[in-house]
Amino acid sequence: MATVSFKQKLWSKSIMKELATLTGLRTHSDAKYTGEIKGGNTLYITGAVAPTVGDYTQGQDITMQAVAGNTITMVIDHQKYATQVFDDVDRAQSIPGVMESATAEMARVLHEEADKAVAAEIKDAIEDGVTRTKENGSTETLLVPQEANASTVTKANATTRLDDGLQKLRENNVPQATELWGEFSPNYYKFLFQNLTELFTNNVEMAKKGILGKYGNINVTIENLLPRSDAQTTRYNIIRTGRSTAFAGQIDKVEAGRIEKQFADYVKALYVFGTKVVRPAEIYAIKESVEAPVSL
Numbered sequence: 001m002a003t004v005s006f007k008q009k010l011w012s013k014s015i016m017k018e019l020a021t022l023t024g025l026r027t028h029s030d031a032k033y034t035g036e037i038k039g040g041n042t043l044y045i046t047g048a049v050a051p052t053v054g055d056y057t058q059g060q061d062i063t064m065q066a067v068a069g070n071t072i073t074m075v076i077d078h079q080k081y082a083t084q085v086f087d088d089v090d091r092a093q094s095i096p097g098v099m100e101s102a103t104a105e106m107a108r109v110l111h112e113e114a115d116k117a118v119a120a121e122i123k124d125a126i127e128d129g130v131t132r133t134k135e136n137g138s139t140e141t142l143l144v145p146q147e148a149n150a151s152t153v154t155k156a157n158a159t160t161r162l163d164d165g166l167q168k169l170r171e172n173n174v175p176q177a178t179e180l181w182g183e184f185s186p187n188y189y190k191f192l193f194q195n196l197t198e199l200f201t202n203n204v205e206m207a208k209k210g211i212l213g214k215y216g217n218i219n220v221t222i223e224n225l226l227p228r229s230d231a232q233t234t235r236y237n238i239i240r241t242g243r244s245t246a247f248a249g250q251i252d253k254v255e256a257g258r259i260e261k262q263f264a265d266y267v268k269a270l271y272v273f274g275t276k277v278v279r280p281a282e283i284y285a286i287k288e289s290v291e292a293p294v295s296l
Contacts, residue, residue: 012254014103015110015269024111024210025118025223028181028240029247029275033074037250039272041076045246047132047278072132074246074276080113081270082106089256089265102267110271114249115225118275122245123227125277126236126285144277145172146285150234153288158191162215165239165284172281174241182218183238188288189222196220232292236285244282249273 033043046069054063084102086092093099129141145168147161162182170176184192189212196213206212211219218239227236253270277283 012251012269014099015107015254015271016251017103025115025122025183025225026111026247026249026275027209028183028221028242029118029245030243030278031247031249033246033248034250035248037076037248037272037274038252039076039079039270041274043074043076043246043248043274045072045074045276045278046070047072070132070134072130072276072278074248074274074278076248076272076274078113078117078273078275079252079270080110080273081268082109083266083268085259085262085264085266087264089267106269110269112225114247114271114273114275115223117273118245118247119225119227121275121277122238122240122283123229123236125280125283126227127229130277130280142280144280144283144285145169146236147287150229150287150289153188153191155191155194158188159195159215161286162192162218162239165286166216166218168284169239169241169282174282176217178217178241180216180218181238181240181242182215182220183223183226183240184220185226185235185237185288185290186222186224187290188237188286189220192220228290233290235288235290237288239284239286241279241282244277244279245275246278247273247275 033045037043052065056062084106086098086102092102126144126146129143131139131141133139145165147164151157153161166180169180174180192215193213196215209219210221212222213220223238226238228234229236250272251269252272254267256265256267258265
């Protein structure tokens with residue numbers, strides 16, 4: 001059987017390496033929760049509560065306060081697979097470029113599914129808020145700052161709307177020096193382009209990250225998977241910090257085998273991941289009016 005010498009770890013690492021280099025909604029999120037995760041795992045993300053400041057009186061005992069926190073749960077509830085079929089896996093791995101192209105394609109389609117999940121999570125947070133459990137066991141819903149109504153993007157209002165978003169984030173105590181991700185539709189970027197303070201069209205390192213330029217401390221990127229309202233007439237352009245949304249993903253399984261009724265081998269990879277908006281106050285949604293897609 002050709003798959004006897006198939007190297008599972010080699011493929012797994014290759015796919016994860018490709019995933020790491022591709023940019024998009026997933027890569028603008030906080031990935032520190034990624035590790036040895038499995039489908040169905042639940043991660044409890046705790047945000048520290050600021051301690052109470054007391055007045056000190058000399059000679060009197062102070063009040064000790066236990067560490068407390070608010071909790072948001074993130075479930076690893078997405079399990080996506082991709083496959084590739086070869087006449088002979090061992091032969092394919094011996095031909096320069098074949099394996100690399102195969103892993104790149106598997107990573108690309110899996111990456112897109114993860115981006116879609118992040119977009120859907122952000123949409124839910126914008127429309128319904130984010131529920132967290134408080135230290136006393138009760139729950140509360142936190143809202144994402146956003147424009148009141150959707151409107152058409154124009155040359156006259158494109159930057160003004162970004163400035164409104166920056167103001168709101170600063171009012172929510174996001175430090176001015178914090179790096180922000182701006183995820184815009186191609187239409188929005190068209191009107192924003194001439195107002196960028198820095199352009200990175202020839203910067204290879206920035207291009208690898210998908211950054212086209214800067215507007216203040218916003219890394220400007222173009223995203224084709226931005227969420228829309230259920231009616232499809234409002235598109236949400238996003239400004240957010242890298243820690244506003246959590247993401248955890250892992251190539252859980254890579255297997256190979258012989259296709260019984262063909263002279264070919266297969267490789268299949270399972271990608272498990274989860275995502276959650278954990279700091280809704282560090283997101284701002286710009287509501288762009290768009291035409292609903294025509295149903296064919």
